[in-house]
Every structure is written in structure tokens, then in C-alpha cells.
Amino acid sequence: MKDYLATIVKNEKIAENIHAVTFALDEDIKVRCGQFGNISVGGVHLLRRPIAICKVEGREVTFCYQIKGDGTKKLKDMEAGTRLSVLMPLGNGFFVEEEEQKIALVGGGVGVFPLISVLREYYGKKHISAYIGYRNKAAVCGVDEFGKADTFIAVTDDGSYGEKMNAVQAFEKALLAGNRPDVVLACGPTPMLRALKGVAERENLSCYVSLEERMGCGIGACLVCVCDLTDGKKARVCKDGPVFNASEVVL
Numbered sequence: 224m225k226d227y228l229a230t231i232v233k234n235e236k237i238a239e240n241i242h243a244v245t246f247a248l249d250e251d252i253k254v255r256c257g258q259f260g261n262i263s264v265g266g267v268h269l270l271r272r273p274i275a276i277c278k279v280e281g282r283e284v285t286f287c288y289q290i291k292g293d294g295t296k297k298l299k300d301m302e303a304g305t306r307l308s309v310l311m312p313l314g315n316g317f318f319v320e321e322e323e324q325k326i327a328l329v330g331g332g333v334g335v336f337p338l339i340s341v342l343r344e345y346y347g348k349k350h351i352s353a354y355i356g357y358r359n360k361a362a363v364c365g366v367d368e369f370g371k372a373d374t375f376i377a378v379t380d381d382g383s384y385g386e387k388m389n390a391v392q393a394f395e396k397a398l399l400a401g402n403r404p405d406v407v408l409a410c411g412p413t414p415m416l417r418a419l420k421g422v423a424e425r426e427n428l429s430c431y432v433s434l435e436e437r438m439g440c441g442i443g444a445c446l447v448c449v450c451d452l453t454d455g456k457k458a459r460v461c462k463d464g465p466v467f468n469a470s471e472v473v474l
């Protein structure tokens with residue numbers, strides 16, 4: 224992990240309320256899929272904003288972000304040439320065992336972005352099925368990337384793109400049809416992850432979830448991001464996670 228002074232080369236809208244910002248670095252960077260960066264947007268926003276690393280191409284790193292509050296609004300207005308401090312790569316990321324050949328990606332909301340990094344890491348090496356839920360057609364993004372998966376099922380809350388259902392329901396439908404993965408990797412809102420954990424337990428599936436707690440330091444020092452584990456212990460989402468075995472974390 225390092226504090227990079229990164230230069231914005233592109234910052235553009237990719238879907239309704241969602242932007243992608245690409246930074247150029249002065250040196251190479253090695254990132255695992257599912258790791259994140261903690262971006263300083265400067266000014267009065269002392270706390271950095273944690274955003275998943277979506278794509279690394281050479282010395283360029285891309286993050287996709289939903290405009291939510293002051294920090295992301297400020298980031299959206301930043302132009303090419305702006306230099307920001309970005310702490311990265313942070314967190315553990317997703318790991319897939321050698322013997323796990325069939326991966327199911329289940330994502331919703333801003334959880335789709337770290338899953339793009341998984342797809343990019345394992346594309347051509349594993350059999351990948353992606354079940355991705357969006358709010359509506361206007362929110363659909365990442366189709367070029369997910370389209371490279373062996374199976375890509377996009378669904379929406381209102382049925383304006385794909386079937387009207389959520390990502391977990393789409394995954395369950397595939398399970399019923401006999402498409403059983405060796406491992407499930409997921410990211411999305413907590414209720415979605417909770418529902419998925421239930422399905423994984425019922426079906427006896429190995430399942431890993433990436434959590435999106437509010438964060439402070441992002442490096443394990445402030446304990447803002449602590450979550451509960453099923454054995455009664457606590458874990459720091461930024462340092463011990465953000466990826467946890469679903470069976471070991473309280474959702």
C-alpha cells in the first residue's frame with residue numbers, strides 16, 4: 224500500500240448518477256481483484272472516500288463511483304490534470320482456489336464495480352457466470368466487461384432491462400436450472416448479501432462477500448469500520464476485509 228499522487232486523465236459519466244474516473248500513476252502498481260483505494264478529495268473533506276479499484280491498465284487505474292454525497296459530488300467536478308492523493312491498494316481482495324473452476328459473480332448497486340475487477344482477473348482462466356442487478360435501465364453499466372463472461376444475466380428492479388428481479392433471484396434461478404458454481408463471489412447492499420448468504424447456506428455453497436462499511440483511515444487504525452463475526456469476534460472491514468467468507472461474518 225502506498226499514498227500515490229495520482230493525476231486524473233478522464234472523469235466521465237457512464238450511467239445515470241455514475242461516473243468513472245481514471246488516474247495516471249508515475250509508477251507501476253500491483254492490485255488484486257476486490258481491493259480498493261481511499262481517495263482524498265481535498266478541501267473540507269478530511270475523510271477519504273473508499274472506492275473499489277475497477278480496472279488497472281498499465282499505469283492507469285479506474286474507479287467507478289455513484290454520486291452520493293459531498294465527496295463524490297466534488298470528485299465528479301474534477302477535471303483532467305487534477306492531482307489527488309490516493310491510498311492503494313487496500314484490503315485483502317477476492318481469492319479463488321486452484322480447484323474452484325466455476326465462479327458465480329453476484330452483484331448489485333455499486334457492488335458491481337469490484338466484480339468487474341474479478342472478471343478481468345479470471346477471464347479466460349475460469350468459467351465465469353455473472354448475475355448483476357441494477358435499479359433500472361438508466362443505471363446499467365459495465366455491460367462490455369460483464370458481456371465477456373461465459374454467462375451474463377442482467378436484471379433490474381423495475382424490469383426496464385432484463386427480467387424484473389434482483390441479482391440473488393437471478394442466481395437462484397440459474398441454480399434451479401442446474402448451473403451450480405464452485406464458489407460465489409458477491410458485492411452489493413447488505414440486504415442482498417444477507418439473502419445470498421441464506422441461499423449459499425441452504426445450497427451448501429462456498430460464498431465470499433465484499434462489505435461496504437463506512438470508513439475512516441482505511442488502513443486498520445481507527446476502528447470506524449468494525450463488523451461482527453459469527454464467532455463473536457470483531458473484524459476491521461478495511462484491513463481484515465473487505466472480503467469475508469459469508470459463513471464467518473454477521474450480515
Ligand SMILES: Cc1cc2nc3c(=O)[nH]c(=O)nc-3n(C[C@H](O)[C@H](O)[C@H](O)COP(=O)(O)OP(=O)(O)OC[C@H]3O[C@@H](n4cnc5c(N)ncnc54)[C@H](O)[C@@H]3O)c2cc1C
Pocket residue numbers: 259271272273274275276287288289290291292293294295296333336337434435436437438465
Ligand atoms: C471497500 C469499499 C468499496 C467501495 N466501492 C465503491 C465503488 O466501487 N463505487 C461506489 O460508488 N461506491 C463505493 N463504495 C461506497 C463509497 O465509499 C461511498 O458511497 C462514498 O464514500 C460516499 O461518499 P460521499 O462523500 O459522496 O457521501 P457522504 O456524504 O459521505 O455520504 C452520503 C450517503 O452515503 C452513505 N454512505 C457513505 N459511505 C458509505 C459506505 N461506505 N457504504 C454505504 N453507504 C455509505 C452515507 O450514509 C450517506 O447516506 C465503497 C465503500 C467501501 C467501504
Ligand code: FES
Pocket residue numbers: 437438439440441442443444445446447448449459460461462
Ligand atoms: S477504516 Fe479505520 S480501521 Fe478500518
